[in-house]
Amino acid sequence: MPQQKAVIIGAGIAGIAAAIRLAVKGYSVEVFEANSYPGGKLSEIELNGYRFDAGPSLLTMPQYIDELFTLAGKIPANYFKYQKLDVVCKYFYPDGTKLNAYADTKKFAEEINTQTGEPAASVVNYLANSRDIYSITNHVFLERSLHRLQTYMRWDTLRSIFRFPQIDPFRTMHKANSKSFKDKRVVQLFDRYATYNGSNPYQAPATLNVIPHLEHHFGAYFPKGGMYSVTQSLVKLAEELGVKFHYNTNVDEIVLEGIKVKGIKTKAELIAADIVIPNMDIWFTYKKLLKNHPQLHPQKTLGQERSSSALIFYWGIKKNFHQLDLHNIFFSADYKSEFDHIWQQHGIYHDPTVYINISSKYKQDDAPAGCENWFVMINVPANNGQDWDKLIAGARKNIQQKLSGILGGDITPLIACETILDPRSIETKTSSYKGSIYGTSSNNQFAAFLRHANRSSKVEGLYFCGGSVHPGGGIPLCLLSAKIVADLTPTPPPFFAEK
Template sequence: MAQKSAVVIGAGVAGIAVAIRLAVKGYAVHVFEANNYPGGKLSEFTKDGFRFDAGPSLFTMPQYVDELFRLAGKNPQDYFSYQKLDTVCHYFYPDGTRIKSTSDADLLAAEIQTQTGEPAGHVSQYLQNSKRIYGITNHVFLEQSLHRLRTYLSFKTLKSVLQLFQIDAMRTMHRANQSFFRDKRLVQYFDRYATYNGSNPYQAPATLNVIPHLEQHLGAYFPEGGMYSITQKLVELATSLSVKINYNAPVEEILLRDNRATGIKVNGEVIEANIVVSNMDVYPTYKKLLGKRPDLHPQKTLRQERSSSALIFYWGILSRFDDLHLHNIFFSGDYKAEFNAIWKEQTISNDPTVYINISSKLQPGDAPDGCENWFVMINVPANNGQDWDALVNTSRRNVIKKLSSMLGTDIAPLIVSESVLDPRNIEQRTSSYKGSIYGSSSNSQLAAFLRHANRQSKVKNLYFCGGSVHPGGGIPLALLSAKIVADWV
């Protein structure tokens, strides 16, 4: 009997992961990637002696990477190494307050009490609440399809459904955080987790307060070789399983026959397959690759509000800053105004919260001696035709002014190398509609249920993975989307 075949559209981390899983199941898998490199957002580049991870910089839940090696009969420790972070993040506030977040919950609670006066018990109660939400939602919302009857017929699902009133979906994150903490700095500290999936804490449901559990209780990690090593190691694993990755191969069309996916068209050539999986953003998948079948387009899904995007400055810094660590946050003075600018005004606040990732802190070779590689990011709206050239220039000045003030050093003359990524580039390089990083936003109570399913209900053998579909954006959820697809297949 002929071997079954599968084609995967896009070599993002979810696309590579689903290719591995299908290869393990015995499929002959071909991946088609429009760029000349794998990883999608999880890529890298070097410039002027500095190496930068171009996209995601936080690594949590490494077990989902390890699982792929185990499925292939390999010991993940022989192929992929990472370290757990004792210090998770350094936080800087405009009033001079500084908080060092650690992986030890008791030490974190004590640090917060010392720096802000907020009782340590409040922090402990909050983290336990986050853990509880995770326990209720994990098996239903993250590890399985919400669009499959089988999901709702298990004991674990029934148990979770009976506890749904405890996931705090009726309040916003901000309102819930206000009920836990009396100090506004702590409310801002935990409101920030809404940005992990491109949402607004003043609109997103408090169910998203599950996110601190992923970072605090389950841990934050740093992969040996930097974040891009995740892509590299998974590509190596896929190749060892005879997965064929084709670069510079933009897919033109998904081919259908009698409402069954039969393959794709690439550079005018027809590639037949038993299974088609799109790792491309769901919006261009329908509008471009299934453009001939508007009757299949899920109009409500495609009209959903998009997540926020990012403006990133990759700076080579001619100095070292002992106050900074791998992850660093410089908060804005008015968080609500910052989010109003993004979501209501579709622009960028003049006082944005700034995130700096410096991989050379743990991997010195990423920067020349005496230097650091700064990945400097602010949250911005999706691309709706704004004057991005003007916004980038203004934001650059504001970010430099802010960091110089809060660090007590003029950083402008220290920038010896610079590259910029804005929503336009993100959309162009990754096919993310409007440059939104996480697909649709989670600014509604039913957001988890409204994300596109991992399977096309009207077309047999057509599946979806990646950050724009269930269960959501970010490396762990993208990997889980691949798992859901493979299980469904």
């Protein structure tokens, strides 16, 4: 019997992880990628002697990466190394307050108490609640398909369902955080975690208050080779397992035969496959690759509100700023107005919260001597035809003024080089509809249940992974989507190569 074949469309982190898992399972695996490089959002940019990680800049839950190497019988540290951060992030407030978010819970709570007067016990209790939400949701809602009856027949699932009110789905994040803390600066700090999946803390359910647990219990990390080393190490592993990558190759269609997958079609040929796994935004999967099968399109899912996007300036900076660390947040003075601009007005607030990632703090060759590589990001709405050139020009000016004021000197002359990523280019480079980084938003208490399933209920052999399907966006959840897909796919019969 010939070896069963799996085709994966897109070499994003979920697609690479799915390729590894299916190769280990016994499939012959080929990955087709439109770009000339792997990684999708998890790629890199080189500019005038500066190197930037293009997309995700925070590493949490590295055990999900290690698991892939272990699964393949390899020693993870031989491929991928990382170090735990003592300080997860530095926060800068408009009133001059500066705060170090230590990874250690007790130290973090004491820092908040010292800088804001908020009782340390409030922080400790809050993070304990974050832990409880994680314990209820993780194994049931994140590591398994929510679209199979078997999931709900398990005792641990039923136990989690009985504890559903404890995950706080009926309040918004902001209401829950305002109840937990008296100081508005602390409320703002924990509200920002809604942006980790492109949502609005004034609308998103308080269930998302699970996210701080990931940083302050499991920790935040820096990969020794920068974030792009995640992609590089996993591609190396996949290739060692026999996975074939085809770059600069657009897939034009998922080919069906009745209600069964037959393969894919590229410009050059028809590639037969037993299973096909798109690792691209679900909107493009249906509208482009299954455009001839409108009866299969899940209209309600495709019509859901999209997540927010990002505007990123990659700046080569001709100076070292010792007051900055790997991760830095400069808060807006009016968080509610900032989110109203994103979600109601579909524009950019004049005083946005600014995130700066500087990987050269840990990987010095990412910038020339005496310089730093600044990844400067603000949250922006999805692309709905706004005048982005005008919005970008205004945002650049406002961000430079804001940072110059807080850092005590004009940063504009220090910018040696610049390149930009905005919702338009995010869409074209990563097949993310409207530039939405996380697919659909989580501004709904039932958002987890409304995400697209990891397996088609209408087409045999069609599966889905990546940030726009269950369980969601971000590196850990994308890796889990690959795990769920691998668990759902049938184990192929033993294959014996002909001698």
